[in-house]
Amino acid sequence: MVVKTQFKGGEVTGLHVGARNVRRFFPKSIHVIELQLDHLQIQCGLSPEFWHGHPEIHDPRLCEWLGFKAYFSQSNHGKEVRLAMTPAGNNTFRLRSALVREDAMAGTEAK
Secondary structure: OEEEEEEEOOEEEEEEOOHHHHHHHOOOOOOEEEEEEOOEEEEEEOOHHHHOOOOEEOOHHHHHHHHHHHHHHOOOOOOOOEEEEEEOOOOEEEEEEOOOOHHHHOOOEOO
């Protein structure tokens, strides 16, 4: 699935997963997911709002990693960065920066 960073005032504030991706990949029974970020693995809590119109993940460690990726991926800082988020086990996802072709994102993009 394709997800994107969220910014406020030039700082990364979270990861926007998108409502379609939430319905497809995240059972409502889970409250915590594991994210594999390069060589780092972290657990992130999912708020109740995640399933009710705010499909976003907020975690300070995630934001730091996303900020690093955004800094090196964009010439204009403060713009969204699209990332690939792939299932990697039970409630575990691998997040990586990726150049994704527009036609490959149809139907799986965070909206």
